Amino acid sequence: MNTYIIRRFLQVIPVLFVASIITFSLMHLVPGDPVTMMLGEDATTEDIMHLRRVMGLDRPLPVQYVEWMGGILQGDFGRSLRDNREVLPTIISRIPASFELSLVSLIISMALAIPIGILSAIRQNTPLDHFGRVFALFGLCVPNFWLGLMLIYLVGFLWGILPLYGRVGPPFAVLYNWESFTHSILPAITLGTAGATLTMRLLRSGMLEVLRQDFIRTARSKGLSERIVVYKHALRNGVLSVVTVVGLNIGTLLGGSVIVETVFSWPGVGRLVFERFIERDIPMVMGSMMFYGLVFCLNIVLIDIMYAYLDPRIRYD
Amino acid sequence: MKKITVFLVLALCLVLAGSVAVAEEPQYGGRIKVRAADDPMTLNPFMLGGQAYAWDLSYLFNAYLFVINPDGEFQPDAAESWENPDDTTLIFNIREGMKWHDGETLTAEDVVFTFEKNLDPDFASYWHTGIRDHIESVEKLDEYTVQLNLYEPFAPIMYSLLFPLVPKHAWEEKGEDDFPYDPVGAGPFKFKEWSIDERIVFEAFEDFYAGRPYLDEVEFLNMDYDTALMAYLDGDLDVLAVATEDLDMVEERDDLDVVQKPGTSWFYLGVNQTEGPLADKKVRQAISYAINRQEIIDTVFHGAMELSTGPIIPVSWAHNPDVRSYPYNPGRAVRLLREAGYEDGVTVELKCSSGAVAAMEIIQDQLGMVGIDVDLQPMEWGLLTDDVNQDLFELHYRAWTRQTDPERGINRQFMTDTNQNIAGYSNPRVDELAEKAVRTFDIDERKEYYFEIQEILAEELPAIFLWHGVHRSTYNTRVQNFDTDPFYCFRVYQHMWLTD
Numbered sequence A: 001m002n003t004y005i006i007r008r009f010l011q012v013i014p015v016l017f018v019a020s021i022i023t024f025s026l027m028h029l030v031p032g033d034p035v036t037m038m039l040g041e042d043a044t045t046e047d048i049m050h051l052r053r054v055m056g057l058d059r060p061l062p063v064q065y066v067e068w069m070g071g072i073l074q075g076d077f078g079r080s081l082r083d084n085r086e087v088l089p090t091i092i093s094r095i096p097a098s099f100e101l102s103l104v105s106l107i108i109s110m111a112l113a114i115p116i117g118i119l120s121a122i123r124q125n126t127p128l129d130h131f132g133r134v135f136a137l138f139g140l141c142v143p144n145f146w147l148g149l150m151l152i153y154l155v156g157f158l159w160g161i162l163p164l165y166g167r168v169g170p171p172f173a174v175l176y177n178w179e180s181f182t183h184s185i186l187p188a189i190t191l192g193t194a195g196a197t198l199t200m201r202l203l204r205s206g207m208l209e210v211l212r213q214d215f216i217r218t219a220r221s222k223g224l225s226e227r228i229v230v231y232k233h234a235l236r237n238g239v240l241s242v243v244t245v246v247g248l249n250i251g252t253l254l255g256g257s258v259i260v261e262t263v264f265s266w267p268g269v270g271r272l273v274f275e276r277f278i279e280r281d282i283p284m285v286m287g288s289m290m291f292y293g294l295v296f297c298l299n300i301v302l303i304d305i306m307y308a309y310l311d312p313r314i315r316y317d
Numbered sequence B: 001m002k003k004i005t006v007f008l009v010l011a012l013c014l015v016l017a018g019s020v021a022v023a024e025e026p027q028y029g030g031r032i033k034v035r036a037a038d039d040p041m042t043l044n045p046f047m048l049g050g051q052a053y054a055w056d057l058s059y060l061f062n063a064y065l066f067v068i069n070p071d072g073e074f075q076p077d078a079a080e081s082w083e084n085p086d087d088t089t090l091i092f093n094i095r096e097g098m099k100w101h102d103g104e105t106l107t108a109e110d111v112v113f114t115f116e117k118n119l120d121p122d123f124a125s126y127w128h129t130g131i132r133d134h135i136e137s138v139e140k141l142d143e144y145t146v147q148l149n150l151y152e153p154f155a156p157i158m159y160s161l162l163f164p165l166v167p168k169h170a171w172e173e174k175g176e177d178d179f180p181y182d183p184v185g186a187g188p189f190k191f192k193e194w195s196i197d198e199r200i201v202f203e204a205f206e207d208f209y210a211g212r213p214y215l216d217e218v219e220f221l222n223m224d225y226d227t228a229l230m231a232y233l234d235g236d237l238d239v240l241a242v243a244t245e246d247l248d249m250v251e252e253r254d255d256l257d258v259v260q261k262p263g264t265s266w267f268y269l270g271v272n273q274t275e276g277p278l279a280d281k282k283v284r285q286a287i288s289y290a291i292n293r294q295e296i297i298d299t300v301f302h303g304a305m306e307l308s309t310g311p312i313i314p315v316s317w318a319h320n321p322d323v324r325s326y327p328y329n330p331g332r333a334v335r336l337l338r339e340a341g342y343e344d345g346v347t348v349e350l351k352c353s354s355g356a357v358a359a360m361e362i363i364q365d366q367l368g369m370v371g372i373d374v375d376l377q378p379m380e381w382g383l384l385t386d387d388v389n390q391d392l393f394e395l396h397y398r399a400w401t402r403q404t405d406p407e408r409g410i411n412r413q414f415m416t417d418t419n420q421n422i423a424g425y426s427n428p429r430v431d432e433l434a435e436k437a438v439r440t441f442d443i444d445e446r447k448e449y450y451f452e453i454q455e456i457l458a459e460e461l462p463a464i465f466l467w468h469g470v471h472r473s474t475y476n477t478r479v480q481n482f483d484t485d486p487f488y489c490f491r492v493y494q495h496m497w498l499t500d
Helices: A002-029 A032-038 A045-055 A060-071 A086-120 A127-141 A144-158 A177-213 A213-221 A226-238 A240-253 A258-263 A269-278 A282-310 B002-023 B050-062 B108-119 B168-181 B225-232 B244-253 B281-292 B293-299 B328-340 B354-369 B381-389 B428-439 B443-460
Strands: B031-036 B066-068 B074-076 B079-083 B089-094 B137-141 B146-152 B190-197 B200-206 B217-221 B256-271 B305-307 B345-351 B371-378 B393-401 B463-476
Touching: A002 A060, A002 A282, A032 A045, A032 B381, A045 A177, A086 A127, A086 A177, A086 A226, A086 A240, A086 A258, A086 A269, A086 A282, A127 A177, A144 A177, A144 A258, A144 B074, A144 B225, A144 B371, A177 A226, A177 A240, A177 A258, A177 B256, A213 A226, A258 A269, A269 A282, A269 B190, A269 B244, B031 B225, B050 B190, B050 B200, B074 B200, B108 B137, B108 B146, B108 B168, B225 B244, B244 B256, B281 B328, B281 B354, B281 B371, B281 B463, B293 B305, B293 B354, B293 B463, B345 B354, B345 B381, B354 B371, B354 B393, B371 B381, B393 B463, B428 B443
Parallel strands: B031 B217, B345 B371, B345 B393
Antiparallel strands: B066 B074, B079 B089, B089 B146, B137 B146, B190 B200, B200 B217, B256 B393, B256 B463, B305 B463
């Protein structure tokens, strides 16, 4: 098992290397460059050429790539072309905001998905189940920019229950500061709804399948209470598929959400990458892509390891 | 009689109430929250030029030699006065005792340092290309006097000098990498904090030479427009540029108000006239006749644009109101096309940024009606700029903004082979007049030259002139003395104050 884990971790390196080449090439293939963005509408071709030369953007691409890679290997992610900020500290400074939003969103979505999913399965075809299914359909179909704006309009503006936008307090303040927490509720609901409904549907079908199996009948015939049958025997087996989805979801959530972070003025990684991509801030986008790549790869490795823990029959030797 | 008495009493009350309101003393304190459409790319004063939003912010914390007030006049800032002993010399008398935000004194040395950096071809400065062809050298005459020597007379030189001054000591101490994150200026507000892509806060500078501003703080919030609109309606945001289609919501409220002024931008269809049907003047005139500008202004811009007949903004002293105009006349357009030999119609490609599609689709329809088939190609703004710079277009829709001097509307775009020349336009008479217009300081003479150029341009249509922008801002009425500046050069926030 240990060899397997080490091997999996080592596989991350070539994946990231290939990802870096693809991202770098794509960034340069897309027309438009940071200098045009920086100089604005009145810029002349001459202004643009001048700044490109001063910033070293007129050198051949392989030279720029090798230089960038050399920096990465020494832990230097370079500086932003747009505002000269150091790439790594900038990305790191944005992680807590995305992370805490993901956390609250995950807690809210799990708190909704797990009970509704279980109840839908054990009360199949009852009004409760129908409600759950309609809710799931709604959650999956509704675009989250719309959901976000509606929540801001209704809950924040019209009823004045929760703050409209923004994030307050130091990193991770949502965990202990009430005001910070209230600021995170609307974006977290917006962000988590789609994931919650998917989890709910998966849990429901997973549970339904398990509940029909022989060992459940055996458990019931042994005279075990329904509670133990459902929670100890059915849930543990029905939850496996959910783990994959939730695990992958964590990766997505950590990467931040461009739309939710934009609508709620939430200073997370997603918005950073999006805005920097529009401005063709190559070092910042490259750095963020490396970060995303790392998070996703590690996440998948962790999910695999978690499988082995949850289902003792799975072994990777 | 009784009615009249009641009326008089009421009128008196109103007058008294009015005078009380007028007499209200400005109050110090408070924070004003402004929605910013974007985060500034940098606070490096040498690069604070490309984004319109950053101009506002730059005037807030930076010192300039002088600024332009909303009426378009120069107003002293770090330079208390200036003189030009001859047409190629400018002498600036620097204000004595003016402080940088770190307490050091602003001197001629800082001014010379700023000029030298901006003139250095190997240093990344936005202002470099604006001055390098005009300024031969900069000299420090004494601790508070700086002399600029020009290569040759250049009338709009003052507008090219509208860049922030940088403290030599602080720049050298912090270095290029760190200065932008803790910038030192000498403007009415000083930098307090910047949370990237989120907010940027400035606080009142106690030692500002003209006295500290009334507001304690100005906070710019980088927010999504729809969210900002709700925050503004909720009273949480003080200043927001409300979109025209949402103005009704502001107008029906007593606590919100709108300020609108003529803008400093002009919008046009750039024409690549080097070859094809567009090289024919008649085809260009046909296009101009076939566009119903007013319809687009009413439907797409909800009236927030003014009809345009040329590149000079209507508020400018150089604007010629009596040039040939092209009122909507599809019949005439069809006749002109026929005269040009295009009875069967022509096909042209029109590139625009994705934000301008609504207006361009109407133009596409209107031109279609007279037999001009438009292949509309919306694209990202940066790509459009690239294509336009490389002359890869037949027609394109763009705008120039912040026209301080007519030179910015004429010389740069319509002289042969200049950098911003709209694809291939060349007319020796325009070149001659435009050159003369920048070599004399006599306003009447300049006006004469620019008037004639506008007549030529209106006849030849090297670009299809569409409309001029309107500068508008909406605010919460708790902000007193609110103003907006179409030239983006005046420190509007310096004079605002908040009621309780």
